[in-house]
Amino acid sequence: MPSMDPKYLQRDNGVVGFDSSLKQTSIPREFIWPQRDLAHSVEALNEPVVDLQGVLRGDNREIMKAANLVRKACSEHGFFQVTNHGVDAHLISAAHDHMDAFFKLPIGEKLKVLKKPGSFNGYSNAHATRFSSPLPWKETLSFGYHENDSNPVVLDYFKSALGKEFEQTGLIYQKYCKVMKELSLVIMELLAISLGVDRLHFRKFFEDSNNITRCNYYPPCQEPSLTFGTGPHTDPTSLTILHQDQVGGLEVFTRNKWQSVQPRPDALVINIGDTFMALSNGRYKSCLHRAVVNRNKERRSVVFFVCPKEDKVVRPPEDLLVCREGTRKYPDFTWSLFFEFTQKHYRADVSTLQSFTHWLLSSSTGQPS
Numbered sequence: 061m062p063s064m065d066p067k068y069l070q071r072d073n074g075v076v077g078f079d080s081s082l083k084q085t086s087i088p089r090e091f092i093w094p095q096r097d098l099a100h101s102v103e104a105l106n107e108p109v110v111d112l113q114g115v116l117r118g119d120n121r122e123i124m125k126a127a128n129l130v131r132k133a134c135s136e137h138g139f140f141q142v143t144n145h146g147v148d149a150h151l152i153s154a155a156h157d158h159m160d161a162f163f164k165l166p167i168g169e170k171l172k173v174l175k176k177p178g179s180f181n182g183y184s185n186a187h188a189t190r191f192s193s194p195l196p197w198k199e200t201l202s203f204g205y206h207e208n209d210s211n212p213v214v215l216d217y218f219k220s221a222l223g224k225e226f227e228q229t230g231l232i233y234q235k236y237c238k239v240m241k242e243l244s245l246v247i248m249e250l251l252a253i254s255l256g257v258d259r260l261h262f263r264k265f266f267e268d269s270n271n272i273t274r275c276n277y278y279p280p281c282q283e284p285s286l287t288f289g290t291g292p293h294t295d296p297t298s299l300t301i302l303h304q305d306q307v308g309g310l311e312v313f314t315r316n317k318w319q320s321v322q323p324r325p326d327a328l329v330i331n332i333g334d335t336f337m338a339l340s341n342g343r344y345k346s347c348l349h350r351a352v353v354n355r356n357k358e359r360r361s362v363v364f365f366v367c368p369k370e371d372k373v374v375r376p377p378e379d380l381l382v383c384r385e386g387t388r389k390y391p392d393f394t395w396s397l398f399f400e401f402t403q404k405h406y407r408a409d410v411s412t413l414q415s416f417t418h419w420l421l422s423s424s425t426g427q428p429s
């Protein structure tokens with residue numbers, strides 16, 4: 061590859077990102093993932109779909125039916141989809157459309173809002189300012205969300221970072237975050253019922269949650285079998301609510317193989333993250349997943365990550381521990397420490413929680429239970 065190829069952002073003889081407005085022809089070595097990660101999926105996943113209509117109506121039979129499906133899915137792999145979730149389809153499509161307004165900006169404009177180390181907010185181009193290799197074939201725009209009566213935090217971020225032209229985009233995402241937060245609390249109730257603990261336990265725990273919304277934009281890639289949009293990982297966060305467009309690319313690891321999640325415009329994809337795995341004392345699995353890219357089509361996903369308020373102690377409910385589980389599988393920790401671990405010390409991958417636990421127990425900050 062010529063060293064001054066304008067399609068790639070370069071520094072010290074290495075590629076540190078791409079200009080997705082220019083067509084790529086081959087991929088630089090920085091984007092090539094290890095052979096052991098590259099085995100591609102063979103079949104479509106036949107995952108459980110949980111219909112939330114009756115749940116949202118408060119119908120007890122429907123609630124128990126949904127909780128049973130959730131228990132089975134979360135004990136096995138930590139992944140399910142929900143339909144009739146009550147989120148306005150127009151809001152979801154607006155969230156996808158408004159993503160384009162940002163990602164189609166000239167690269168120089170996007171780089172002005174580059175995500176700073178440790179911050180929730182900002183643009184990332186292949187995570188190239190954080191990692192050297194392997195780089196993911198994606199651009200992202202992330203922003204933090206918590207409920208705040210006096211300030212619309214998302215709208216404020218868009219206006220201050222991107223200016224008045226992004227006010228409408230900010231309004232859309234402010235609304236999107238609010239409804240996702242509400243939905244996350246409904247799912248928290250279902251998770252509590254399914255685990256047989258106080259129905260309101262997780263709802264209360266996540267009432268003041270700190271969340272992250274991330275827009276993922278995956279440009280077409282000439283060598284899709286050599287790279288990933290998002291490499292294999294579990295989410296360090298608690299619960300993930302994702303909407304993918306119709307292109308497809310999300311895959312989950314279950315029954316010992318990678319399986320692709322068929323896009324459904326009416327469904328939201330839900331997965332358990334590491335922090336909820338710790339809250340359930342390991343009963344519910346943090347879902348191993350990844351996103352592949354393709355040669356012809358760009359792909360988008362909007363992801364809402366639910367996280368505990370930063371200083372809350374993550375520990376399973378007493379009724380889960382005392383009555384049934386006995387021993388603790390993970391030490392107490394706070395989300396702020398775990399988040400810092402993923403940003404400063406360890407690149408989130410297939411074993412983040414395990415590595416974090418070792419790090420915590422062997423460091424002076426650890427509080428083994």
Ligand SMILES: C=C1C[C@]23C[C@H]1CC[C@H]2[C@]1(C)CCC[C@@](C)(C(=O)O)[C@H]1[C@@H]3C(=O)O
Nearest residue numbers: 196290291293294295296297365399402408
């Ligand atoms: C706390 C977080 C770290 C990541 C963004 C949120 C939740 C998921 C994490 C991530 C997506 C897992 C895969 C690797 C990662 C580096 C990525 O590809 O974006 C992770 C995010 C991150 O560290 O920014």
Ligand SMILES: O=C(O)CCC(=O)C(=O)O
Nearest residue numbers: 276290304310351361363
């Ligand atoms: O884009 C996708 O489908 C998956 C993205 C993802 O796993 C993530 O952002 O954590």
Ligand SMILES: [Fe+2]
Nearest residue numbers: 293294295349
């Ligand atoms: Fe993920």
